[in-house]
Amino acid sequence: MTEPTTPASGMRDFLPRESMRRRRVFETIRDVYESYGFEPLETPSMERLSTLLGKYGEEEKLIFKVMKRGAKLSRALQQDDVDDEDLADLALRFDLTVPLARVVAEYPDEFPRFFKRYQIGPVWRADRPQKGRFREFYQCDVDVVGSESMTVEAEVTSALAEALDELGFANIRIHANHRQLLDAFMAVADVPDSKRKDALIAIDKVEKIGVEGVREEFDRRDLSESAWETLSPLLKWGDPEARPDVDDEALLDRLADQVGDQPDGEAALEDLRQLAELTEGMPAGDALFLDPSLARGLSYYTGPIFEIRSDDFQGSLGGGGRYDDLIGMFTNREIPACGFSLGVERILVLMEERNMFEEAPRPADVLVTLWDDDLASESAELARDLRASGLRVDLYPESDDGFGKQFGYADERNIPFVAILAPDELEEGVVGLKNMESGDQTDIERSRIVERLQQAVESL
RNA sequence: GUGGAUGUAGCUCAGCUGGUUAGAGCGCAGGUUUGUGGUACCUGAGGUCGUGGGUUCAAAUCCCAUCAUCCACCCCA
Numbered sequence: 001m002t003e004p005t006t007p008a009s010g011m012r013d014f015l016p017r018e019s020m021r022r023r024r025v026f027e028t029i030r031d032v033y034e035s036y037g038f039e040p041l042e043t044p045s046m047e048r049l050s051t052l053l054g055k056y057g058e059e060e061k062l063i064f065k066v067m068k069r070g071a072k073l074s075r076a077l078q079q080d081d082v083d084d085e086d087l088a089d090l091a092l093r094f095d096l097t098v099p100l101a102r103v104v105a106e107y108p109d110e111f112p113r114f115f116k117r118y119q120i121g122p123v124w125r126a127d128r129p130q131k132g133r134f135r136e137f138y139q140c141d142v143d144v145v146g147s148e149s150m151t152v153e154a155e156v157t158s159a160l161a162e163a164l165d166e167l168g169f170a171n172i173r174i175h176a177n178h179r180q181l182l183d184a185f186m187a188v189a190d191v192p193d194s195k196r197k198d199a200l201i202a203i204d205k206v207e208k209i210g211v212e213g214v215r216e217e218f219d220r221r222d223l224s225e226s227a228w229e230t231l232s233p234l235l236k237w238g239d240p241e242a243r244p245d246v247d248d249e250a251l252l253d254r255l256a257d258q259v260g261d262q263p264d265g266e267a268a269l270e271d272l273r274q275l276a277e278l279t280e281g282m283p284a285g286d287a288l289f290l291d292p293s294l295a296r297g298l299s300y301y302t303g304p305i306f307e308i309r310s311d312d313f314q315g316s317l318g319g320g321g322r323y324d325d326l327i328g329m330f331t332n333r334e335i336p337a338c339g340f341s342l343g344v345e346r347i348l349v350l351m352e353e354r355n356m357f358e359e360a361p362r363p364a365d366v367l368v369t370l371w372d373d374d375l376a377s378e379s380a381e382l383a384r385d386l387r388a389s390g391l392r393v394d395l396y397p398e399s400d401d402g403f404g405k406q407f408g409y410a411d412e413r414n415i416p417f418v419a420i421l422a423p424d425e426l427e428e429g430v431v432g433l434k435n436m437e438s439g440d441q442t443d444i445e446r447s448r449i450v451e452r453l454q455q456a457v458e459s460l
Numbered sequence: 461g462u463g464g465a466u467g468u469a470g471c472u473c474a475g476c477u478g479g480u481u482a483g484a485g486c487g488c489a490g491g492u493u494u495g496u497g498g499u500a501c502c503u504g505a506g507g508u509c510g511u512g513g514g515u516u517c518a519a520a521u522c523c524c525a526u527c528a529u530c531c532a533c534c535c536c537a
Contacts, residue, residue, distance in 0.1 A: 004511070006528050059535070061461075095537090123537090128461075131530070132537080139537065201535090296536090308537095318537065343537030371495085407497035422495060436497075 010127070010135025021357055022138075025167060025344060026120050029140045032163040036155060038118040038142050043099040045122070049091045055098050055326065057299030062125045064135075066090035092124035096141040097300070097323070097339060104145050104337075105330035115145040120344075132315070132349040143339025145327070150274040152338045153304050153322065157284035160308065160318065160340050165283065167347065168356045172317070173240065174287045175307045177294035178272055179321070181255065184265025185292075188258060189230035191223065199223055199231060204295035206235045207309070230258070238293030240311075248276045248290050255292060271304055300326045306340060313350060318342040364394040365457045366417040367410040372399045379421050382431065382449070386419070389450045391457060410436055416460060417453060 007013055014022060030040075052063055065088035068076055076086045093099055096119045104111065120140045129135060142159050144152040157174050164172050186196045202217035209217070214235055218228050236242050237251055246254070252273055259265030272290060279285045296305045296319060303322030310317075320340030327335040351357060368383045370376060376399060383395045394415060396406045403420070410418050420432030420441070430443040433452065444452045 004527050006510085009528065062535085125536080126461090127536075128534090129529080130532095133535095134537090137537065316537070341537070346537060369495090402494065403496045404493070405497090409497085411497045418496085420495080424495080432495095434496075439497085441496080 008135075010129035012134065012136070020361070021351075022344075022348060024357075025348060025351070026138070026140070028166050029163045029342065029344070030118065030120060032166055033118040033140075033142050033159055036116070036142070036159045038116045038159070041100065041103065041117040041119050042121065043093070043096070043103060043119070045092055045124075046090045047093050047099060047102070049085070049088050051102055051330075052091050052094055052098060053085075055300055055329070056094060059094070059125075062127050063094050064092040064124045064126050066092065094125060095123050095341065096121065096139055097143065097341070098326070100141070100143055100145070100339075101323075101327045101337070102330050104327050104335060108331070108333070111145070114147050116142070117145070118142045132346040134345055137343075137345040140342040140344055141339055143337055145335060145337040147338075148324070148336045150271055150278055150304075153271075153275050153306075154278035154282055154284060156320065156338060156340045157279065157288065157306060158282040160284070160320075160342060161287045162283040163342065164308070164317070164347075167351065169310070169317075169347075169350075171312060172287055172308055172310045173289040174284060175238075175289050175291040175294045175309055176272065176275065176304060177291055178268035178304050179301050180264040180303065181259065181268035181272070181292065182295065184259040184262035184268065185231060185234065187262055188265075189227045191227050191231075195221070195223060195227075199227065200295040203231060203234060203293050206238060206293050208314075211235050233258075234292040238291040240289060248288075249273075251290055251292075252276075268303075275304060296321065303338070308342075315346065316343070317346050317350075362392075362414050362416060364392045364413070364415050366391060366419055366453055367394045367396060367406070367413075367415045368419045369403060369406050369421055370396045370399045371422045375421060375423070375426065378426060382419060382421055382446075385450055386453060389454055391450075391453060407434075407436075417456060419449065419453070 046066060049063075049065060053060060056063075065084060067073060067087055068089045072089070073087065076082060079086055100117065100119070104115065118141060120138060122136050122138050124136050127133060127135060140163075142156055144156060157176075161172070161174060182200060183196075186199065189199075191199050198221040199218075202214050202221055202223070205217060206214050211232070215228065215232075237246070237254070243251070252269055256266070256269055259269070276288065276290065279288050294305060294307055296307060300323045301321040302324045305319070305321035307319040308317040309315075318341055320338070322336070322338040324334070324336040327333075327337060366386060368379050368386070370379050379395060383393045386393045394413070396409065398405075403422075407418060416436055418432075418434045418436060420434060422432075425432055425443065428443070429446050431446055431449045432441055433444050433449065433456070434441040435456070
């Protein structure tokens, strides 16, 4: 049997062209994050299994566990009822948030009072792959540790909105909700604790399956009629189409009518109100969309939660929220935090599908032709002079090839200008300068060619 | 993790119920054009039909397994 050479399921090779595109996207995002004062952090790809367990809820079954080694493994295998957790002691990181929480707990004196960090790197999930969904994929996270203020939410969402804008995504919405608001609604609707999760999952599906679909989910999940009565209005308010006449303030008032007497609900609404005010005039302002039907799965969120959506595509491009209790799971100090994770893989799939990448990169500004071996030194000298002025210059390597091939080569490589040096030009002391896009060609005096080309390249 | 579809040249695909040297378009290379590319015409190179096994006189075509991709569920980035 020949060995398969495809990457393992859900893993990918990135060839140079794609690798460069990815890098450009990461750099764009990084530049925006740094402009907000976020600092870089790197953490290992593997964590102790115990570090990750108990942080993600249901999702935990998707953690890639790493087997114990040597004597430890032998001992584990000899136990009576071995299961996968006995055999594993490490795991590939599942996201970048839990590692951040661990790092903050580990180095309490290393960070400023408010620690703003970004991290871009791969994470691993043992999911069944699909389009835009992989087992190894990159996340771009920004988080602020140490403050409970809603300005943190405003800044984190703004950094995201700005990064997406920079990448060319228009019409995105940052759906925002609040964990405690959902809890308050559950309380008002008398949904028992054991059923709350079912209710949230059903509500969160509305974008995909519609209001009627959610209704059916409620039945299937054995949720009461009165729960439906109380919770179904959330669906309507979460639909940007169906609520043109209800602005954020009016929505918050209506929500307050329903959960105003729940202390947690009241506090949640106050958070959202502040957030809406703070983001006005910030990049997140136009994009922020209060959506009381937004749920989100990861169990560590405690406050506002976010998800990026758009009418232009299904699913989300990223999500985030406040997780004030997570760091406390690693240390006896309670440290508030809030962050956002951008799903670059989906962004890259969309950008590819929509031809959102800038036109093909230009590997050089100008190609210098090579007439024959006798003129090689003249061409090389021209190339040297042009390079000395800061231009990126390619010198055609084969003197056997006619100008037809040389032009074809410039065309293929997307080089905008060709500097032509042949006996006629040499005799007249000029260089032929051809604009590949227009096809125009003019003779320029050899002494002025550097200057003229610089101008031409600049005015592209 | 559950259910389903697909896998043929670099790319997109065609190959009916198994039958001699496996096709097209695009792309690629060479030529028409020994000082001029992107157009046109001509010519050509590329495939052990995902991989392994089985059935058969005969398999790209049927069966099994395996790997990968896609879709739905689950859930999420």
